[in-house]
Amino acid sequence: MTYIAKPKFHHPGLKKNELGYTHRDYEGKISTLCAGCGHDSITASIIEACYELSIEPHRVAKISGIGCSSKTPDYFLGNSHGFNSVHGRMPSVLTGANLANRDLIYLGVSGDGDSASIGFGQFAHSIRRAVNMTYIVENNGVYGLTKGQFSATADRGSKSKKGVTNTDNAIDLVAIALQLGATFVARSFSGDKTQLVPLIAAAIRHKGASFIDVISPCIAFNNHAGSTKSFDYVREHNDAVNRLDVLVGREPISVDYAPGTVQVVEQHDGSRLALRKLDADYDPHDRLGAMTFLQKHAAKGQIVTGLLYVDPDAEDLHTHLDTVETPLNTMDERALCPGSAVLDKINASLR
C-alpha cells in the first residue's frame, strides 16, 4: 500500500479532451490494492476510456459490491457518483438507480466472487432484463481478500498457490452472459490495455446490457505456475478474435486498414466500432456461433478475448417497460403519484 498521495503535477504536454480535461482529471484516490494488482490496470483503462470519450464525470454512476474489485471505483472518476453496495448486490442497486435516473452512465464494477458466487443470481437477472449499463467483472479466479481460496471462475485442474488442484467446474461468465441475452459481450486481459480500453469505451456507448469479463491476475495469490489466471498463462493462451477501434462523431474510417479486414458496426448512438478481424471465421453478430466458438476454444485451454458479440440494435429495460423519457427522479410528487382517482381508472381498465 502506498501512503503518499499521487502528486498533482502532471506531464506538461498532456493532451486534453473536448472538455479540456487530461486523463489525470479522471483519476480517483490512490489505490490501496496490492502492488501490481491487475485491477489497477483495469482502473487505468476505465480512466483512459472515459477520458477518450470526453465523458463528464458527473454524468457517471459507478456502483460496486464487495471485494478487491469492488474497492476500485474509489480509484477512478473521483468526481462521479458512486455507491459501494452489499456483497453481490451491485446489479439490483444499479438497476434501481437506472430506473430512477435513466440519464446517467452506469458502470457496474464487480469481481468473480461478487458476481459468480454470492451475486450470481443478481448478475443473471440484470443481464436478462437488459439494464443499460457497463458491467465489468475483474476476474482473478481467487478470493484475494480472504487469502486466495479458489473462486467459482477458477478453472478445473488449475492449482492454488499452495499447490492444491481445483476439482470444481468453472463458471464462464461470458458464456452465461451470452446465453442470458447480453447485447454486448467481451473478454479482455488487464495486461493488454490496447485491447481493453476501446472495449470499455464501446461498452459505455452501447445501449443495453454490456458485459466485459476482464481477466486480472491476483499478484498475491494467483500468479504462479499452475494458475490459469497468471500473467504468463494468459499471455501464452490469449486468442484474440479481433481488435477494436471506437469512432465517435463523423471522423472517417482510417485508411490504415487493409481492405476486407475491417468490419464497421454502427451503434444506436451513432458511434461506430471498427473491428479488425484477427480470426477470419469469427462473426461477432452470431450469438450461437460465439457460444460454440468459446466452448471449443475453452476445451483446448485457450482464452478467447475481444468483442465476442454485439447487437447494434439492442434495446434496454426502459424501452421494454415503455417508461417516459424524463428521468423519474426529476419528476415531482404529483406526476409520480397522481392520486387515487387515476389508480381507480387503471384498476377499472384491468377488470
Next chain:
Amino acid sequence: MKPTDISAPDYFHKVVDCQWACPAHTPVPEYIRLIAEGRYSDAYMINWQSNVFPGILGRTCDRPCEPACRRGRVEDNPVAICRLKRVAADFKDDIKHRLPKPGPKNGKRIALVGGGPASLAVARDLAPLGYHCTVFDGDPKAGGMMRSQIPKFRLPDSVIDEETDYILGLGVEFKGGQRVDSLKQLLSENYDAIFVGSGAPRGRELDIPGRKEAGANIHIGIEWLANVSFGHVDKIGRRVIVLGGGNTAMDCCRTARRLGGESVKVVVRSGFEEMKASPWEKEDAIHEDIPILNYMVPVAFKHVAGKLIGVTFQKVRAEYDDKGRRNLVPSGEPDETIPCDDVLVAVGQENAFPWIEADCGIEFDKWHMPKVDPKTFVSTNPKVFFGGDAAFGPKNIIWAVAHGHDAALSIHKMLSGEDINERPLPEVHVSSQKMGIHEWSYDNDISADKRFKVPHRDKVVALKDIRAEVELGYDLKLALGEAQRCLNCDVQTVFSAPLCIECDACVDICPMDCISFTENGEEDDLRQRLKAPSPHHDQALYVSGDLKTGRVMVKDEDVCLHCGLCAERCPTGAWDMQKYLIDMVQAGSTCQSKARSAA
C-alpha cells in the same frame, strides 16, 4: 535502441540536471536534503568540497543549475538552489575543525598569479597535499574581483574574509599588494609550477565622439566599482546613465543609486530579453527604480565646455537573417539625447597580459588569448597553467572554481610524474534507498509549494547604506519549505528487466506518464510512441533490455519527479530507487588514476 548502459558514470549524472549543469558538479540534491534535515554544517562542507566558496556563491553565483533544474520543467520555477546554498553558509556551526590540515611540506613550490577564485581554488586543492603555494595580488586582501567588483550590498566583506581565510589558513602564503608585472621574473624564481588566475581585468572602452572631451565624467564600470569598493569613490552625479546590459551594468546602476544617483538609467543596445544580465539582477535593478531602456545604441557623448551633459542614442530594431543571426538596424526614428551628469561604461571586459613577455614560451592566439588546453589548463609552457577569466575570457566565479580544480589536478599529476592528459573518471556510489515495503530513506512526498521569495531589506533603508546587504536570506522556515521543493533527482529510478512481469503497475501510477512498455525502435521513432510527448531530446530515454513479451521498458527521464511510486507499486522489485553520488576527482583524491563505473 540499445539497452541503456546505466553503469556509465555520466548517464545518471545527466539525470541530476543541476549537478550536471554546475561547472564544479556540486551534489545539489544531497546538500538540499541535509538542509531539510537541519544539518547545515554538513551541507556547507559538501559545498565547500565542490565549489570552495559556498557563502560567496550562495549570494552571487550565476546559477547555471537553476535553468537546468527539473522542477522548472514541471512547474513555473526551479528550486532556489543558489539561495539554499547561502542557507547552509548562514546557519552552519563553526566548521574550522573540519577543514583539511596543512600537510607536511613536499618541497614543491607553486606561484599563483592573482588572488581571485581561480587561484584560491588551486591553492585550496594543493596546500593540503604539502605544496607551498604563494598567491600574488595587487590588492591588499585576497578575493580578486569578488572583493573589488561585487558591491558590498550584494556580498559583504565578512563573507569574503571568512571563506578566503579558510584557504589561507591551510598554510597558503598570500602576498598582497604585489602585482606580478613580469612572468619572466617569476619563472626565474624557479617555482615548480605557475598558475595564472589574473582574471579579465580591463573594462572595454566605448570609443565614440566626446569620449575624451567629457572624460572626467565617464567612468569604466569595473574600475569605478573597484574604486567604490576600496573607498576611493563615494559619490556620483544626480543623473547617471549606465551603458551595457550585463551583470556589471546591474552592479553599477545599483551602486550609483546608493552614491547620490537619484535618476539612474540603464541603456542597452539589444532587446531587454537578450541582455546578458541574469534575470534576477535585472529584477533587483528595476525594483530600485532603475529603468532599463533597450534598442538604443550610444553614438556620442554630448558636452559643453569639457563638461558632460548627456548621451545621444540611435534607435534600432532587431532583424534576423536567414541563419537566425540578429542584426541591429536603424529604426528610422530620430536620435534621442538623454541628459546626464555621469556615465558608467559597462560594455564588457577584456583580458590583458602586458606582463607576459614574448619569450616566456606562452603562445597567444589571434584574439590575444593564451593557448590553453581546455581539459588540463596547461599553456604552451608546460609549467604554466591558466584558469578562470584569464584562461578563456570573462565567465563567472563558479567557472573559475571548476578551472581551478582541474588545473590543480594537472599540477599535482605533473609534479607526481604522471601524464596530465590522462584524466581519471569520477568515483561513483549507487545504493538502494529502500527502508521498508513502502518506505524510503528520502522524503518522496512531492511538495506542491511554489518557489519561496527571499526576503529583502526595506528599499528605503537599503538605498541609504551601500554596505547594507539587500537580500536577507531565507529564514529556517522558508529554507525548509524551499528545500522540500527539490525533487531528489539523484535518487535514481533503476530498472531490472529480468524481474519485470509487465503488470503495468508502474505505468498506471506514474504521475508524469514517464514510463511506456512498447516495441523497441530507433530513438526518433520511439520518442513518438511514448505515453506522453517527449519534446526535450537532450533528456535521455532509459531503455531496458527485451522483456518476456518482446517489448522494452522506455522511461523518458525528462520530467520524472523521482517520487518512487513506480518502485512502490512494483510487485517484484524490478524498480528500485537508488541514490547516485558522484565524487569528481580533485587533486589528492584517493583514486586519481582509476576508472570507476556507476553500477
